[in-house]
Amino acid sequence: MSAALLEVDGLSKWYPVRQRGLFRQHTTGEIRAVDDVSFRIRAGETLGLVGESGCGKTTTARAILNLVEPSAGFIRFEGRDVVPVFREGDRAKVLQIRRSLQYVFQDPWLSLNPRWTIGETLKEPLRVHLPDQPHRWEERVEELLRMVGLEPHHAWRYPHEFSGGQRQRVGIARALAVEPKLLILDEPVSSLDVSVRAQILNLLVALQDRMGLAYLYISHDLSSVRFISTHVAVMYLGKLVEIGQVDALFTRPRHHYTRALLSAIPVPEPGAANTRIALQGEVPSAMRRPPGCPFHPRCAAALPVCREVEPPLTPAGEQHRMACHNPV
Amino acid sequence: MDAPIAPAPAVVPEAGLARTERPPRPPGIWRQSWYRFRRNRAGMLGLCLVGFVVLVAALCPFIAPFDPNDQSAMLRGAARQGPTLTHLLGTDRNGYDVLSRVLYGASTALMVGIGAMMIASVIGVVIGGIAGYAGGLTDEFLMRFAEFFMVVPVFIVILAVVRLFGIVVVGTWLESVPNLSLMTIIVLLGLFEWAPIARMARAEFMRLKHAEFVEAATCIGSTRREILLRHILPNALPSLVVLVALGIGGAILAETMVSFLGFGDPKAVSWGQLLYFNYEALKVAPWASLAPGAAIFITVLGFNLLADGLTDAFNPRLRQ
Amino acid sequence: MLSTLASASRPVAAAPEAPLVRVEDLRVHFFTRDGVVRAVDGMDYVVNKAETLGIVGESGSGKTVSSLAMLQLVPPPARTVGGRILFRGENLLERTPKAMASVRGKHIAMIFQNPATSLNPIYSIGAQLCEIVRWHEKVSRRQAEERATALLNLVGISDPAARLRQFPHELSGGMKQRVGIARALLCNPALVLADEPTTALDVTIQAQILDLLAELQARLHMSMVLVTHDMGVVARMADRITVMYAGRVCETASARTIFTAPRHPYTRALLESMPRVDHSYSGRARQPLPTIAGRPPNLLHPPAGCRFHDRCPEATAECRRVLPVETEVAPGHTVSCIRHGSQGVAA
Numbered sequence: 002m003s004a005a006l007l008e009v010d011g012l013s014k015w016y017p018v019r020q021r022g023l024f025r026q027h028t029t030g031e032i033r034a035v036d037d038v039s040f041r042i043r044a045g046e047t048l049g050l051v052g053e054s055g056c057g058k059t060t061t062a063r064a065i066l067n068l069v070e071p072s073a074g075f076i077r078f079e080g081r082d083v084v085p086v087f088r089e090g091d092r093a094k095v096l097q098i099r100r101s102l103q104y105v106f107q108d109p110w111l112s113l114n115p116r117w118t119i120g121e122t123l124k125e126p127l128r129v130h131l132p133d134q135p136h137r138w139e140e141r142v143e144e145l146l147r148m149v150g151l152e153p154h155h156a157w158r159y160p161h162e163f164s165g166g167q168r169q170r171v172g173i174a175r176a177l178a179v180e181p182k183l184l185i186l187d188e189p190v191s192s193l194d195v196s197v198r199a200q201i202l203n204l205l206v207a208l209q210d211r212m213g214l215a216y217l218y219i220s221h222d223l224s225s226v227r228f229i230s231t232h233v234a235v236m237y238l239g240k241l242v243e244i245g246q247v248d249a250l251f252t253r254p255r256h257h258y259t260r261a262l263l264s265a266i267p268v269p270e271p272g273a274a275n276t277r278i279a280l281q282g283e284v285p286s287a288m289r290r291p292p293g294c295p296f297h298p299r300c301a302a303a304l305p306v307c308r309e310v311e312p313p314l315t316p317a318g319e320q321h322r323m324a325c326h327n328p329v
Numbered sequence: 330m331d332a333p334i335a336p337a338p339a340v341v342p343e344a345g346l347a348r349t350e351r352p353p354r355p356p357g358i359w360r361q362s363w364y365r366f367r368r369n370r371a372g373m374l375g376l377c378l379v380g381f382v383v384l385v386a387a388l389c390p391f392i393a394p395f396d397p398n399d400q401s402a403m404l405r406g407a408a409r410q411g412p413t414l415t416h417l418l419g420t421d422r423n424g425y426d427v428l429s430r431v432l433y434g435a436s437t438a439l440m441v442g443i444g445a446m447m448i449a450s451v452i453g454v455v456i457g458g459i460a461g462y463a464g465g466l467t468d469e470f471l472m473r474f475a476e477f478f479m480v481v482p483v484f485i486v487i488l489a490v491v492r493l494f495g496i497v498v499v500g501t502w503l504e505s506v507p508n509l510s511l512m513t514i515i516v517l518l519g520l521f522e523w524a525p526i527a528r529m530a531r532a533e534f535m536r537l538k539h540a541e542f543v544e545a546a547t548c549i550g551s552t553r554r555e556i557l558l559r560h561i562l563p564n565a566l567p568s569l570v571v572l573v574a575l576g577i578g579g580a581i582l583a584e585t586m587v588s589f590l591g592f593g594d595p596k597a598v599s600w601g602q603l604l605y606f607n608y609e610a611l612k613v614a615p616w617a618s619l620a621p622g623a624a625i626f627i628t629v630l631g632f633n634l635l636a637d638g639l640t641d642a643f644n645p646r647l648r649q
Numbered sequence: 650m651l652s653t654l655a656s657a658s659r660p661v662a663a664a665p666e667a668p669l670v671r672v673e674d675l676r677v678h679f680f681t682r683d684g685v686v687r688a689v690d691g692m693d694y695v696v697n698k699a700e701t702l703g704i705v706g707e708s709g710s711g712k713t714v715s716s717l718a719m720l721q722l723v724p725p726p727a728r729t730v731g732g733r734i735l736f737r738g739e740n741l742l743e744r745t746p747k748a749m750a751s752v753r754g755k756h757i758a759m760i761f762q763n764p765a766t767s768l769n770p771i772y773s774i775g776a777q778l779c780e781i782v783r784w785h786e787k788v789s790r791r792q793a794e795e796r797a798t799a800l801l802n803l804v805g806i807s808d809p810a811a812r813l814r815q816f817p818h819e820l821s822g823g824m825k826q827r828v829g830i831a832r833a834l835l836c837n838p839a840l841v842l843a844d845e846p847t848t849a850l851d852v853t854i855q856a857q858i859l860d861l862l863a864e865l866q867a868r869l870h871m872s873m874v875l876v877t878h879d880m881g882v883v884a885r886m887a888d889r890i891t892v893m894y895a896g897r898v899c900e901t902a903s904a905r906t907i908f909t910a911p912r913h914p915y916t917r918a919l920l921e922s923m924p925r926v927d928h929s930y931s932g933r934a935r936q937p938l939p940t941i942a943g944r945p946p947n948l949l950h951p952p953a954g955c956r957f958h959d960r961c962p963e964a965t966a967e968c969r970r971v972l973p974v975e976t977e978v979a980p981g982h983t984v985s986c987i988r989h990g991s992q993g994v995a996a
Contacts, residue, residue, distance in 0.1 A: 053851035066548055092552075099550035112541035116563050126549040164944050175545065194707040195878060196941040199922035203937040210935070221852065228924035228938065231931060248929050265856035266926050267881030271904040279860065280853045283823050368682070 004080070005041035006215050007065070007102075007183055012038045012074035014057075014064050018288060032287045034060045036239040037074070039314070042183065042232075047209065047216040049230030049247065051223060051262070053284055057239040058219045062185045065217070066104055078102060078183075100130055103176035107188040109168030113160040119146075119171050120156030126178040145174040150204060166197035173204065183215045191222055202228055223266050227251055232320070235259045238287060238295040241314060245321030255317050255328040258296045294326065302327050362567070362642040372638015378631025386436035395426035397433040397598045402426065409614040421607050421617035431620050433598040438628055441515055441584040441599075442577035448519025450573055453526025458565075460527070461534030462557065472531065475524040483521040484586070490517055491592050510594035514587055518580045529572050533565035540564075567643035571636050578632030585625055600625050667738070668695040669839060669872050670719070675732035677714050677723055686948045688727065689715045690896040693975060696840065701866060701873040703887030703904070705880065705919075709945055711896040712876045716842045718742075719874075720757060721749045736840075755785045758833035762845040764825035768817040774801075774828055775813030778835060785836050800831040805861060823854040830861065837869065844876045859885060880923060884908060889981075892916045895946050895956040898975060902982040912978060912989040914961045915941075955986065963988050971995060 018030040035057040042048045050058045064071040067087040076083050078098060086094045106112035113122055123142045131137065143153040149170040160168055169189060176184055186205070190198040202225060208214060220226050226233060227247060234244040235258065243256040254260040261278045280299050285291060291298050297307040304327050312324040366372050385392070394417070402408055402416070403424025412419045418427040460471035494513055498504050506512070537543055538561060546556050587593055588601025595602075600621035607617035672694050679686035689711040696702045706712040718729045719741065734741045741752065753759075761767035769777060778797035782788060788796070794813065801809035804827040817825060826846065833841050843862065847855035863886060866873050875886055883890050883904065890907045892899045892915065900913040911917045921939040924930070943960045946952050952959055958968040971993035973985040987993045 053853065068544055068547060096550045099548060102548075104545065104548045106541045106545060108541060112545050114542040114546075114560055114564070125546065125551065129550045166944065172545075175549075179549070194945070195880075195919060196707060196922055197944065199924070199938040199940040202924065203940060206935055206937060223852070224924045224926040227926050227928065228930045246931075248931055251926065251929075262852060263926065265852045267856075267859065267879070267885040268927055269880040269884045269908060269920065269923060269925065271884045271887075271908055279856065283821050283854060284851070 004043070005077075006044045006079060007042045007217070008075070008077040008080075009041070009061075009065065010039050010075040010077070012061065012064055012076065013072050014060050014069060015072045030288065033239045033290065034287060035064060035071075038236070038239075038241045039074075040234050040241065040244055042215045042217060044182065044215050045209070045213045046232060047218050047230045049226035049233040050217060050219045050236065051221060051226050051233060052236035053221060053262075055238075055284060055287060056236040057287075058236050059187055061236070062104070062187055062217060062219055065185065066102060096130060100179045101182045103179070103181040103184050105169075105172050105176050105184060105186045105189050108192050109165050109172050110160075110192070112172050113168060115160055117159075118156065119151075119158055119160065119163075122160075122171065123156065123175055123178055126175060130179045141178065145178055148177065148208070149174045150200075164197070165193050166200060169193060169201055170204065173201075173208070177208070177212075180212075181214070183217065185217045185219070187219045188221070189218075190225055191220060198225070205229060223251075223263065235262065238284065238290055240295055240324065242296065242325070243321075243323040244314075245318070245323075249318065249321055253329075255321070255323040256296075256325045257300050257302050257327075257329060259323075260329055294324070302329075362639075366638050366642035369638045369641050371634050372641065375631050375634025375636070375638055378627055379635055382435050382628050382631060383439065385432055386439050389429075389432040389436060393426075393429040393432045395429040397425070397429050399426065399429070400424040409610060409617070411614070412616060418620045419614065419616040421603070421614060422610050423606060425603075427603075427617050427620050430598055430603055431600065431624050434600040434603065434621060434624060435628070437511070437597050437599045438581045438584070438625075441511070441518070442581040442632070444515040445518035445522060445580040445584075446573050446576045448516060449523040449526055449576060450569065452519070453523035454530045454562075454565075454569065456523070457527035457530025457532075458534050458557070458562070461531035462538055462561070464535070468531070471527075475527045478521055478524040481521065483518070483583070486521065487514060487517045487583075487587055488590065488592050491587070508594055508597050510592075511597045511599075514584055514594070518583055522576055522580060526569060526572055526576070529568055530565060533568055534561055537561045537564050567639075571639045571643065574632055574636035574639060578629040578636070581632070582625070582629055668697045669737065670696040671733075671735040672715075672719070673733045673735070675715060675718060675734065676730045677711070677718050677727055678730050679727045681726055681949075684949045687896050687951060688948060689718065690948075690951070692732070692893070692896070692898050694891050694898065694901060696872050696874055698839075698872055699866075699870045700888040701875055701886055703883030703890040704874060704876045704893060705878065705883055705890060706893035707878060707945060709895070709948070710893040712878075712893050713844055715893075716759075716844060716874055716876050719842065720753050720759065721746065722753075722759075751785070754781055754833075754838070755836045756838055757840045757842065758836070758838040760826075760829055760833045760841060760843040760846045763849050764822060764829045765817075765849070767829055768825060770817050773814055773816055774820075778813070778828075778832055781832060781835050796835060797831070800834055801828070803834070803865070804828075804831045805857075806831070822850055823857060826850060826854075826858055827861070830858075830865070834865065834869070834871075838871060840872045840874065841866075842874045842876070845878070846875070847882065848877070848879070855882075862886065880920065892919070895951060896948055897956055898983075898985060899957070900982075900984045900986075901975070902979075906979075906982055912982070912984045913986045914963050914988070915957050918962075957986075967993075 012035055013033065014035040016032045016034055017028045018032060019028055038061055040048060050061065052058050060069065063069045065076055071084060078101065083098050086098060120142050123145055124138050127138045127141055142156050146153055146155055151167065151170055163171070190201050193201060205216070206229060209216060216229070218226060218229055230247045232245065233247050233250045235242050235256065237258050243250065243254065243259045250259065251263060254263055261280045264278045282299050285298070293309045294307040294312050297303040300307065306326050312326045314322045314324045317323045317328065400423055402410065402420045408420055408424040409422050410416060410420045416426050416428065418431065421427055456471050456475065460468040491510055491513055495510065498509065503509060543556055543560050546560055584599065585601035588599045589605045591605050593599050593602045593605070603621040604618055607614060611618050672692060675689055675692045677689040679688050692711070692715055694702065704712045704716065714723055714727060717723045719734055721741070723729055729742060732742070736757065741749070744752070775794060775797055779790065779793040782793040782796050797813060798809045801812055806812055806824065806827055820828065846862065847858050850858060859882065875883060877883055887904045889901065890904050891901045892907065892913065894915050899915045900907065900911065907916060908920065911920060918939065918941045922941060924938060941960050946956060954969045954971055955973050958964040961968065965988070967987060971987055973987045973991045973993045975983045975985040976991040977983045978990040985991050
């Protein structure tokens with residue numbers, strides 16, 4: 002395959018924990034929301050990023066788009082280091098990156114400006130990126146609406162007139178307006194109803210096949226991840242614990258957390274083989290991360306070494322890596 | 330990969346809709362709020378009252394039977410006279426026609442209310458907006474600054490400044506500025522009433538800067554200026570409009586109290602002053618106190634009801 | 650209408666016992682400014698003793714409102730405008746609000762969706778639990794506390810005596826939901842209504858809570874109505890399943906039948922449109938998921954005839970004219986689709 006489109010290397014985001022005084026704030030610790038995460042996405046691929054709430058998957062995505070500034074690590078897009086570009090703030094260069102990297106938000110009820118018509122919302126990216134061709138905007142908006150399965154006359158409507166699924170289509174159209182190469186999809190279907198969910202997933206797959214887009218698909222819903230992804234990365238407490246090709250990871254997970262996570266999903270089949278691995282306890286707060294392997298307090302296969310040494314991400318088969326001292 | 334996207338057929342098959350005529354623009358958020366507002370009886374009553382006061386203020390030179398400074402009744406010995414056909418609301422102890430004074434008072438009241446709130450809104454939105462959007466130390470500092478203005482007893486400051494200013498300007502060119510005291514009161518009210526607006530603006534800007542559609546604009550590459558002016562400010566306006574409507578009523582009431590205490594502008598025609606002149610004669614000439622009192626009541630009630638109606642119109646979910 | 654539906658799905662409960670709850674022709678309408686929204690429009694179901702009934706549907710299908718109606722808890726502007734809810738033979742809708750209060754929590758209890766908001770943040774766990782016990786039963790404070798401790802123990806909370814002194818914000822999401830369950834079970838109710846009890850929780854915590862509910866239900870022989878949109882959850886938990894669409898019941902059958910031999914086109918489409926975690930979708934050309942075209946109807950103006958007809962692949966002209974009536978097509982399996990053996994009345 003070709004070289005990686007997006008390469009994330011050792012990405013970390015730490016938040017200081019502060020206590021508020023009258024004027025000053027005192028730093029009393031830090032939360033490692035994302036800790037040393039590395040992965041790559043090639044053109045046409047979909048990497049599913051999964052994990053429970055608070056595991057850092059959304060922060061990872063936001064760091065890639067510089068919505069939060071990464072504390073450490075590299076993000077390379079088409080071989081170019083993007084973090085310094087954002088830091089220097091050269092508008093032409095920033096726009097070039099923004100143009101190829103777009104974000105689709107989780108909640109279609111919140112991600113559209115309620116005071117703008119759909120047409121105005123879709124014109125916004127064109128205004129920013131093609132300011133010199135206003136005559137093309139109208140036509141492009143129409144084209145975008147058709148592309149996501151809406152109709153041209155929807156451009157004159159306001160978001161509140163649309164259902165959740167239709168809004169999410171608008172969100173996707175906005176992201177596609179500037180012909181990006183990579184879309185970051187943050188739980189794009191989790192707020193939608195089951196019957197609409199399938200429509201949006203199909204749309205995403207069709208768009209990808211037609212335009213060769215790459216996706217970073219973030220979700221806690223593993224069945225949609227299974228459907229849409231070519232590769233899957235599992236996060237736990239800010240760490241990447243396992244990453245691999247979708248079928249290998251779903252059928253032969255190596256990390257105990259991945260295995261427990263997969264087995265926890267109720268399968269729509271009554272009396273399905275009850276091979277669940279019950280996990281004890283809950284995800285600890287990121288402020289009180291256990292030493293060693295972050296998963297060891299809940300892991301049935303924990304060894305004494307797990308309590309002390311943090312396992313590195315090691316190869317475990319073709320395109321498969323996991324971080325465990327005592328893999329399945 | 331880099332090739333532009335061809336205008337491919339739609340993913341979801343649908344009837345090929347030819348480039349249709351532009352359909353009528355559907356009601357936007359303001360228009361919708363208006364539809365909701367129209368159905369709110371109290372709000373509509375408020376709007377009518379305010380509209381009435383505005384109308385009176387605009388037309389007072391034409392509808393007032395006497396000049397507001399006409400004291401000729403005094404010479405005729407017709408001061409403190411009850412309502413008659415010439416003086417529909419009677420005359421007060423200074424021989425003024427009460428009706429004319431009350432009618433002219435409307436424009437003063439509106440000038441005070443709207444002028445003060447205009448100053449307060451500009452300061453409040455700028456300071457609150459910066460605090461909310463920038464956050465961190467800037468926010469801390471600006472909000473401490475705003476809190477200072479919230480704890481200062483506005484009333485005492487106004488009384489002191491008006492009195493001091495009145496002494497200072499004697500003999501300077503400032504003396505020739507018409508209604509100087511009234512201007513001073515308006516500016517002071519504006520300067521001391523912006524803090525609640527700033528707090529609201531800060532809260533709104535803070536909420537909106539993390540709104541997903543604002544982050545979406547950031548991802549598109551919109552500049553900070555565009556985001557502030559095109560995304561955040563328009564969405565913050567409804568809450569601020571409500572606060573401003575309430576504030577206008579408050580400012581009118583404040584000016585009335587200042588005038589009632591005798592610190593008002595002697596050259597301006599104000600309801601508070603009318604009360605100040607006549608409250609001692611309440612038993613002898615009640616009409617001279619009751620009429621301006623009623624005018625104050627109607628105006629302030631109007632603005633409060635209007636604000637109430639606006640709240641409901643902008644936040645339909647709060648009601649249900 | 651459902652009188653023939655006596656056969657319980659559980660092999661153990663073979664004797665045709667009277668059901669615990671029988672809901673007949675329930676109608677709940679929302680009286681909004683824009684008109685009447687028929688959120689629940691003629692719904693029938695029964696809940697047998699010691700069984701779990703899963704009510705499945707998408708948002709707006711009326712599944713939550715129908716369970717709230719059982720406790721007379723439908724929020725305004727909604728009102729229960731018709732039907733009967735027979736609990737142990739007594740119509741609950743005829744009870745006065747005051748008389749209803751003695752049923753809530755004691756005979757029928759509720760587990761809420763969001764554990765974070767269903768507990769009052771300013772009272773300790775113990776205070777909230779004891780209040781319920783002492784409201785329904787004449788017991789001393791000591792006895793109430795003992796009961797609360799025992800229940801916290803039952804729902805798997807360690808060191809329950811200490812937890813009683815804690816406040817909701819000191820507990821994690823999963824813990825709060827366990828407290829929510831304990832609260833529902835305090836008075837040993839005959840029926841528990843669980844409205845999306847695990848939707849707000851993470852998958853691994855969801856698994857723990859579902860296990861707990863299943864275990865408690867079996868141990869305490871209580872009946873449960875589980876309202877959810879998640880087919881996986883009902884597959885694991887429910888004995889029988891009722892599928893709702895746009896305020897009406899599409900199909901009711903045993904869980905196995907719903908998943909292996911569904912008859913109603915909506916049930917089938919719903920099941921097919923879900924991606925499955927145990928299926929491989931990679932390799933070859935990816936097949937799109939089967940979908941249901943269009944979107945749920947606006948219940949201000951529901952479509953005439955079958956509510957699903959405009960999205961249904963099998964719809965005929967008759968479906969537009971005839972309102973299907975739930976009809977038993979096999980023992981314990983009722984369907985309301987005229988294409989699949991149901992009777993209908995002219996709309």
